[in-house]
Amino acid sequence: MAVIPVELAGREYEVRVGHGLLQSIATEAEPFLRKRHVCIVADINARANWGDAVSRSLELAGIEPRWFDVAPGEASKSWDSLACLTDWLLAQNVERGDHVFALGGGVVGDLTGFACAILKRGCGFVQLPTTLLSQVDSSVGGKTAINTPAGKNLVGAFHQPSLVLADLNTLSTLPQREMRAGYAEVLKYGVLGDRGFVDWLEEHGDAVLGMEQAPLEEAVARSVSAKARIVAEDERETSGARALLNLGHTFGHALEAETGFSDKLLHGEAVALGMVLAARYSARCGLMRGEDAERVTHAVDAAGLPAEISALELACSGGDLADHMQHDKKMDAGILPFILLRGIGSAFLDREVRLEDVAAFLDEQLQAH
Numbered sequence: 001m002a003v004i005p006v007e008l009a010g011r012e013y014e015v016r017v018g019h020g021l022l023q024s025i026a027t028e029a030e031p032f033l034r035k036r037h038v039c040i041v042a043d044i045n046a047r048a049n050w051g052d053a054v055s056r057s058l059e060l061a062g063i064e065p066r067w068f069d070v071a072p073g074e075a076s077k078s079w080d081s082l083a084c085l086t087d088w089l090l091a092q093n094v095e096r097g098d099h100v101f102a103l104g105g106g107v108v109g110d111l112t113g114f115a116c117a118i119l120k121r122g123c124g125f126v127q128l129p130t131t132l133l134s135q136v137d138s139s140v141g142g143k144t145a146i147n148t149p150a151g152k153n154l155v156g157a158f159h160q161p162s163l164v165l166a167d168l169n170t171l172s173t174l175p176q177r178e179m180r181a182g183y184a185e186v187l188k189y190g191v192l193g194d195r196g197f198v199d200w201l202e203e204h205g206d207a208v209l210g211m212e213q214a215p216l217e218e219a220v221a222r223s224v225s226a227k228a229r230i231v232a233e234d235e236r237e238t239s240g241a242r243a244l245l246n247l248g249h250t251f252g253h254a255l256e257a258e259t260g261f262s263d264k265l266l267h268g269e270a271v272a273l274g275m276v277l278a279a280r281y282s283a284r285c286g287l288m289r290g291e292d293a294e295r296v297t298h299a300v301d302a303a304g305l306p307a308e309i310s311a312l313e314l315a316c317s318g319g320d321l322a323d324h325m326q327h328d329k330k331m332d333a334g335i336l337p338f339i340l341l342r343g344i345g346s347a348f349l350d351r352e353v354r355l356e357d358v359a360a361f362l363d364e365q366l367q368a369h
């Protein structure tokens, strides 16, 4: 098992990455189980596959699990779900000192984390991520949110979990498409700040996607360590360091909005395509060599992720996509900083980008091929 600390000003929590953590959850999470029952917010597919293991461990320790089911999909990151969940948590008499557990992917983690941020002005929570994406990214760092019709994650809070248990066994039931989507965020850590990790993924990516034990554990642990380092440096995305984790997301969130947060494009797929667009735009601006942009495109394509926006056959213009970007949370005094690349492993925040130029670039990309 790998144990990665997330060190914040004055506090710290652990991300544990390993096999079989859920079947000993009562021991792993013992300090956060202070009553004879615990509230668990669960994605229904995660619960169907892994709920019994969790229940068994808790019940053996004399703790009753109380379940709140969440339907799969982005639609659950909504005001309606948040209202139902907070009402249910209140009905369970959750107190500020209690911990609510989130079992599932990023949707359940983001929704539960936000509910816990506002419940009685803040109660504890523990992340039990069951998708590759949530293990390497969303369960760590305390960004919690729901979507609104105006865009992605537009209402939320920073609220850190007290513990993250990433049980790699849970990935054995994850559909391959979801594995690939999570792999996009793994690749992101390399492209934004660790060229050596990109080299490693080029060699071991297939083994990671094939869920071979050692490479999978290494990929998850390296990703979590990269995220923990950045979050420790800039917990609330104020200095610019954390904004680099948004590589591919300015494009990606616009694509998710344009496709209605639907299954047509999963978050990880949008990020993969967004990374390709950020790399190509960087090359077009003369910031990065064209061959490095091609290398990013190839890494995305080789993982079975979408690399060409034209293939989505969107009925929109570059300007429409740029309009979605107006809601981006990085927008500052009318300027939207973009995360661009000087090379693989060298992302930076560019405040000089003109949205009209991005729109023109996207028009070219929408028509290419």
Ligand SMILES: NC(=O)c1ccc[n+]([C@@H]2O[C@H](COP(=O)([O-])OP(=O)(O)OC[C@H]3O[C@@H](n4cnc5c(N)ncnc54)[C@H](O)[C@@H]3O)[C@@H](O)[C@H]2O)c1
Residues within 6 Å of the ligand: 043, 044, 045, 046, 049, 072, 073, 074, 077, 104, 105, 106, 107, 108, 110, 130, 131, 132, 133, 134, 137, 138, 139, 140, 141, 142, 143, 144, 153, 170, 171, 173, 174, 175, 178, 181, 182, 267, 268
């Ligand atoms: N807070 C953050 O820092 C952060 C970071 C990255 C992404 N996100 C958010 O995370 C969300 C995407 O998360 P995701 O990719 O985990 O998607 P998800 O939560 O929608 O889960 C993906 C699918 O996998 C199923 N599933 C989950 N675990 C399973 C398992 N073990 N076996 C079988 N099926 C399982 C779910 O039912 C769902 O259909 C997006 O909303 C994104 O915005 C947040």
Ligand SMILES: O=C(O)C(=O)C[C@@H](O)[C@H](O)[C@H](O)COP(=O)(O)O
Residues within 6 Å of the ligand: 137, 141, 143, 152, 153, 185, 242, 243, 245, 246, 249, 329
């Ligand atoms: O943790 C972060 O910081 C990230 O940016 C991680 C992203 O992968 C994640 O999708 C995040 O939710 C996007 O943040 P947002 O602030 O653009 O909503």
Ligand SMILES: [Zn+2]
Residues within 6 Å of the ligand: 137, 185, 249, 267, 271
């Ligand atoms: Zn993301």
